[in-house]
Amino acid sequence: MSKEREDIKIDTQGLSLHYGDKQALKNISMRISANKVTAFIGPSGCGKSTFIRTINRMNDLIEGVTISGSVIIDDVDVYGPDINVDALRKRVGMVFQKSNPFPKSIYENIAYGPKINGVKKKAELDEIVERSLHQAAIWNEVKDRLGDSALSLSGGQQQRLCIARAIAVSPDILLMDEPTSALDPISTSKVEELVCDLKRDYTIVIVTHNMQQAARVSDYTAFFYIGELIEFNRTRQMFTNPEKKQTEDYITGRFG
Amino acid sequence: MTGKKRSPLAFFATGLPLAATIIIVLMIVIIVVDFAIIGVPNLGLEFLTEYPRNNNTEGGIFPAIFGTLLLVIIMTLVAVPIGTITAIYLTEYARQNSWFARTIRFAVNTLAGVPSIVFGLFGAGFFIQTVGAGIDEARWESKLEVAEVALSEPSAPFATLKQATIADVLKFLESDDAVYWNEAINAIETYPGGETATASIDQVMTHLRANPELNWGKPGLIWAALTLALLTMPVVIVSVEEALRTVPRDIREASLALGATKLETIIRVVLPNSITGMLTGSILAVSRGAGEVAPILFTGVLNSARELPTAVTDQFMHLGYHLYVLATQSPNVEAARPMQYATTVVLLALTLALNITAIMLRSRLRKKQFT
Numbered sequence: 001m002s003k004e005r006e007d008i009k010i011d012t013q014g015l016s017l018h019y020g021d022k023q024a025l026k027n028i029s030m031r032i033s034a035n036k037v038t039a040f041i042g043p044s045g046c047g048k049s050t051f052i053r054t055i056n057r058m059n060d061l062i063e064g065v066t067i068s069g070s071v072i073i074d075d076v077d078v079y080g081p082d083i084n085v086d087a088l089r090k091r092v093g094m095v096f097q098k099s100n101p102f103p104k105s106i107y108e109n110i111a112y113g114p115k116i117n118g119v120k121k122k123a124e125l126d127e128i129v130e131r132s133l134h135q136a137a138i139w140n141e142v143k144d145r146l147g148d149s150a151l152s153l154s155g156g157q158q159q160r161l162c163i164a165r166a167i168a169v170s171p172d173i174l175l176m177d178e179p180t181s182a183l184d185p186i187s188t189s190k191v192e193e194l195v196c197d198l199k200r201d202y203t204i205v206i207v208t209h210n211m212q213q214a215a216r217v218s219d220y221t222a223f224f225y226i227g228e229l230i231e232f233n234r235t236r237q238m239f240t241n242p243e244k245k246q247t248e249d250y251i252t253g254r255f256g
Numbered sequence: 257m258t259g260k261k262r263s264p265l266a267f268f269a270t271g272l273p274l275a276a277t278i279i280i281v282l283m284i285v286i287i288v289v290d291f292a293i294i295g296v297p298n299l300g301l302e303f304l305t306e307y308p309r310n311n312n313t314e315g316g317i318f319p320a321i322f323g324t325l326l327l328v329i330i331m332t333l334v335a336v337p338i339g340t341i342t343a344i345y346l347t348e349y350a351r352q353n354s355w356f357a358r359t360i361r362f363a364v365n366t367l368a369g370v371p372s373i374v375f376g377l378f379g380a381g382f383f384i385q386t387v388g389a390g391i392d393e394a395r396w397e398s399k400l401e402v403a404e405v406a407l408s409e410p411s412a413p414f415a416t417l418k419q420a421t422i423a424d425v426l427k428f429l430e431s432d433d434a435v436y437w438n439e440a441i442n443a444i445e446t447y448p449g450g451e452t453a454t455a456s457i458d459q460v461m462t463h464l465r466a467n468p469e470l471n472w473g474k475p476g477l478i479w480a481a482l483t484l485a486l487l488t489m490p491v492v493i494v495s496v497e498e499a500l501r502t503v504p505r506d507i508r509e510a511s512l513a514l515g516a517t518k519l520e521t522i523i524r525v526v527l528p529n530s531i532t533g534m535l536t537g538s539i540l541a542v543s544r545g546a547g548e549v550a551p552i553l554f555t556g557v558l559n560s561a562r563e564l565p566t567a568v569t570d571q572f573m574h575l576g577y578h579l580y581v582l583a584t585q586s587p588n589v590e591a592a593r594p595m596q597y598a599t600t601v602v603l604l605a606l607t608l609a610l611n612i613t614a615i616m617l618r619s620r621l622r623k624k625q626f627t
Binding site: 090165 | 351352504506507509510511512513514515516517520524525528529
């Protein structure tokens with residue numbers, strides 16, 4: 001396996017998570033390559049969303065969550081002591097299942113992240129906004145109405161706006177939690193195209209309940225089942241010749 | 257095809273609420289019209305800008321309007337910021353089931369049910385007699401030191417006599433040789449026995465110490481305003497909390513996922529999104545406080561005042577209280593009646609203005625949010 005020659009961006013070691021007494025993640029160890037798209041698949045409730053949220057510590061927001069193990073990004077364990085969680089989240093961006101633009105203008109949505117990072121000059125902000133909207137393949141659709149409310153966009157456009165918003169702060173890693181599950185097929189394919197383009201500059205982790213999407217979009221795939229990592233392999237390999245029977249059953253639709 | 261007979265229950269379901277609404281609206285209209293008919297003709301520039309004359313049968317109610325406005329402004333400046341910050345803490349920072357948060361909530365809910373006269377008694381007992389008197393005593397102590405020095409001056413009567421007459425002491429304090437000190441003069445004038453009594457310097461000092469000048473320890477605008485602020489604060493807290501809760505969780509998460517701190521999220525996303533609710537709730541709380549009379553009875557309101565309050569420790573006239581004065585303490589009820597009606601119209605207009613402002617502000621901000 002030529003994995004060793006690729007850069008590892010995210011390295012989780014023995015990651016376990018409990019919601020109170022209930023264990024949601026069991027000892028997940030996985031190495032995610034830089035500048036590749038890694039997909040997480042598995043039936044509902046298998047822990048893939050929970051796992052992706054451990055990477056940018058969004059589970060910290062939930063009361064009663066305990067986590068053990070480590071998540072190492074660029075040689076630093078993000079669950080170590082003295083970690084600035086806000087700084088972490090500036091480097092690890094997230095796009096959510098249901099698009100959540102701020103009830104502000106399109107411009108202000110994209111400019112939100114940079115402004116928090118201290119960018120004040122209008123010229124600079126303009127440039128970042130334009131660049132992000134270009135990268136998210138939505139510039140042409142909104143360039144004449146940057147002052148309009150973000151809520152006036154369609155569902156698919158809003159989601160691409162959220163992607164633009166996330167990349168406006170130039171993160172290294174982009175986490176996408178079922179980004180197209182609420183979108184129509186045309187918007188879905190636009191977002192999938194986007195993901196393939198973005199991996200040049202970002203390491204992308206995408207959770208999806210749609211196996212065909214995983215097959216289309218990702219370089220690596222991880223199959224989760226009831227909180228455990230069952231199999232992790234190159235996408236082509238997993239879908240043509242899975243190693244575990246459980247994986248094969250899921251992929252062929254014997255359960256889901 | 258036979259039509260289904262409309263059930264009488266359906267009739268009541270729509271008919272009763274409609275009837276109730278009509279009755280309520282009718283009552284409001286009757287009240288307003290009844291007062292307006294007699295009151296409005298008596299409203300004039302003179303009424304709004306002059307002092308009452310001739311035992312409240314002539315003139316105007318300007319000092320009452322002024323006092324009410326000043327009172328409401330101070331009350332708002334205290335209640336709204338503190339209430340808002342408390343609500344932000346309770347909603348955003350406190351762990352929802354912590355003992356601390358639950359205690360605060362319980363206190364807020366209980367406070368909301370306390371009768372307003374009890375607030376007035378509390379204001380008198382706590383603000384005036386404890387806090388105010390405490391301030392006065394502390395300041396008096398430092399002045400007493402100056403007094404002792406003054407009375408020990410070579411030119412004071414006590415320099416030559418062990419016991420001096422009060423008259424001589426007063427003459428000294430009023431002369432150019434002494435440290436000019438008005439309050440001491442007022443206090444010494446009340447020395448038992450009057451001007452012909454004699455006292456040693458110690459006796460004078462003891463008497464002074466026992467009679468501090470009351471500046472903060474008596475009813476005043478600031479204490480009435482603080483008492484009212486206590487009364488309206490629970491309403492502000494509850495309505496701000498409600499407004500904050502309507503901000504959906506997903507945009508808070510979006511902000512945090514971008515690396516914003518909790519405070520930045522609150523300031524940049526949560527507050528702008530809930531400002532309409534916060535403002536509306538605050539204005540409604542303020543308009544309730546503006547009409548309350550019981551809390552100000554012991555804490556600063558006057559039957560009549562010859563001049564407008566200029567310091568926060570001054571007492572003041574108040575529209576609501578003035579209505580009571582006009583209705584019950586006027587020697588000539590017939591002549592005072594037009595004033596009563598007109599005063600009521602002014603009070604109603606004030607409340608209406610506050611509520612309309614709330615509605616207008618809310619619809620303007622709502623429009624801005626959704627452009």
